[in-house]
Amino acid sequence: MTTFADLHRPGAPLLLPNVWDVASAQAMVRAGFRALGTTSLGVAAAAGRPDGDNLTAADTVALVRRLRGLGCLVTADIERGSVETAVAVAEAGAVGVNVEDAMGDPGEHADLVRRIKRAAPDLFVNARTDTHWLRAGTAAEAIERVRRYADAGADGVFVPGLADAADIRAIAQAVEVPLNVLYLPGKSTLAELATLGVARVSLGSLPFRAALQAAVDTAVAVRDGAPTGDRLPTYRDVNG
Template sequence: MPAPGATLSPFSDLHHADAPLLLPNAWDHASAVAMARQGFPAIGTTSLAVAAAVGLPDGAAATRDETLKLALVLGSQPFLLSVDAENGFSEDPGAVAEFARQLAAVGVVGINLEDGMGAVDRHAAKITAVKSAAPGLFVNARTDTYWLGEHDGGETLSRLDAYQQAGADGVFVPGLADDRQIAALVARLDVPLNVFYSPTGLTVSQLADLGVGRISLGSYLYRRALGAALEALDEIGEGRRVGGRTPTYQETLSLSATAPPRS
């Protein structure tokens, strides 16, 4: 919970509302604008999709330039933008802080930083450096204990405690899916908990009841889009009618950065 009398940013406010922030993750201008038009006030980016779209590996600090370029395109749009920055694209806290400053300068309001189960002190130093360089940027500190299969609740909590103390505004535990573990973690934390949505896991309503502050879709929508394209190819090749929702040419054109604003 925020400290009494604290002034929150609009993006931070969304993490402290009655319902959790459901954050869809985009990979380009069209996907972000389309999601915003669905009524989502905040949009995140997904590092996997950004990397896959240009043929680079995810989680290897290979897409710093692509991530910044996308932020330049989306940061001035009329929605709140949070950027998935992997590990900050550097092990040097100063370099991570400079990248965060550049993001904030183009209108980004949040950054996601993952520890990859590296040294706790180093990740905490990155968080502190980012908050010093860009105080208004919402830092969502991710630990990969569950994502990498460790499933160690004690290790997770000790890492999250360190990240909270370093200045994180929220914490993220991808792969955490058990309702009792989620509830216990929410009760111990001083900042909002972020988890991934899973189509085979807890519903948004169930996660809300557990006190989760933010639910990210990660690369799910991008992978669904790829799946829909492959399904359409199968249907076309087999002579079947193509199903699913397909935007028209004009609707898609309206998502262009050069298209006139919608009235």
């Protein structure tokens, strides 16, 4: 049986679409994706809340529970998170969590990783550092942090915002656990990231933001008498 951890292969990375509701998850499953992540921005925005403020734990747990019947593996973005939230999403059916340090104290984040692994040992803990997300960080700083998280028991490490090829390769080689990066349009292709040793590529909020723009573009096209998209799912596809 292939586990979620098995899907993290340097050189053949897992492409992880991020979803925000059952409909988006169903669409990704129909497209052939069998592992999905939740997007904290999508979940928060759909609920009318800001992202990044740890306000959507209950929404995320509820979403994971609703996705149980889709036959896909789900990992939950629990933002800065807590042991309680990690255990709750595991009980709801998640196989993993993404938990971020928000550039806080790395010792405290390592301790959180350690406590989550004790409470939910089967959960794939992806420890995120925001060295390159909240500001222009250095590879050395990211390496110091992700090594601490890996030593604390993290199953994978995540450095969103990382774009430089040399930095990506250096960080991938610096830790024994899989490296996850965020796909950045126009920066690197999936194939290029594979050659750098990346084991997982997340789409983050990109599908959610693309869906919002597509909805607006459709309304504007109808208003202006322009053609609408010709590759849309049918009513029956969605309702089925």
